[in-house]
Amino acid sequence: MNAAMKTAFSALALLLALPACAQQAPAPAAPADADPALWVVKDADTTIYLFGTIHVLKPGLSWFDEGVKTAFDRSQTLVLEMVEPDAQTAQKIVAAKAFAPTGSTLTEQLPPNYRPAFAKAMGEGGVTAQAYDRMRPWFAAVTLSLLPVQKLGYQAANGPEKVLTEAARAAGKQVVGLETFEGQLGIFDTLSPPAQLQLLESTLDELPTAERTFDRLVTAWSKGDPDGVASEMNDSLKDSPEVAKALLVDRNKRWAAWIAERMKRPGTVFVAVGAGHLAGAQSVQAQLGAYRLKAVRVNY
Secondary structure, three states, X not given: OOHHHHHHHHHHHHOOOOOOOOOOOOOOOOOEEOOOOEEEEEOOOEEEEEEEEXXXXXXXXXXXXXXXXXXXXXXOEEEEEEOOOXXXXXXXXXXXXXXXXXXXXXXXXXXXXXXXXXXXXXXHOOOOHHHHOOEOHHHHHHHHHHHHHHHOOOEHHHOHXXXXXXXXXXXXXXXXXXXXXXXXXXXXXXXXXXXXXHHHHHHHHOHHHHHHHHHHHHHHHHOOOHHHHHHHOXXXXXXXXXXXXXXXXXXHHHHHXXXXXXXXXXXXXXXXXXXXXXXXXXXHHHHHHHHOOOOEEXXX
16 A cells, blocks of 8 residues: 555544444454553552554454453543534534635546546545535545445444443543544644645545555554554654644644643543554654653553
8 A cells, every 4th residue: 555545544543533424334243352552651649541542443342341441440530532522513613624615616626637536436425516525625535534434334433432431421430532623623624735635635546445454453453563553554644744743743742741741630540542642653652751751551
């Protein structure tokens, strides 16, 4: 798979705030065991667990057990990338951030050689020309990236964020977000027009590789292999520094600062963010070094 397409799917995996309304895939006869990576940062009276997630998963992966469940149960607070707003609020934010009501249509912005593939892919996903031609390029790229993932049975309903949120609320734990839904969409919107179009073109170029891309990513995550996650996601972002800075590096720095500040107060916190943020040379763990904090891998 070429680096450009890996950039497109890395962007999807790093920032998947949009609902993934995938078709239900049949669950396997027996759950497959997954042991995702888990880290801990602690001092005398504060413990912060760092858990990497894949925002959408197929049914049948058994990951919320063993060390992950133990760490979660010990925590008073669940911290996510963002707390999902209600559907009506989300729709209003998407309408304001992700669509351009005036100006050139998205089809007009695309080079002519990409237009037929774009229309075909959107049409197969049930998106009308009236809708997609008013999308901003970044939103069209995310939408197109989601379509094959949905068809493969990956769903937000099976993702760790959904499972952890329901468990936290059932247990009366506090649930907070590092970012807001509007803020997450705004991160994509800060990309320059050329970078947004490049992201869309890359997505169109290699849509057929979506299954292999996501399957390899989930396999690395399930094995607790952060190097594998970095190889599938973060390494490709070197070819798109603007995207890497906005979606990965800047956010990792902000989250490391949040963790450092939270370490000043006692308690136990379970932080769950996309696995790409906890992998590679620019990871949250690496950024914690600026605060003389060390994240230690939890063996379980």
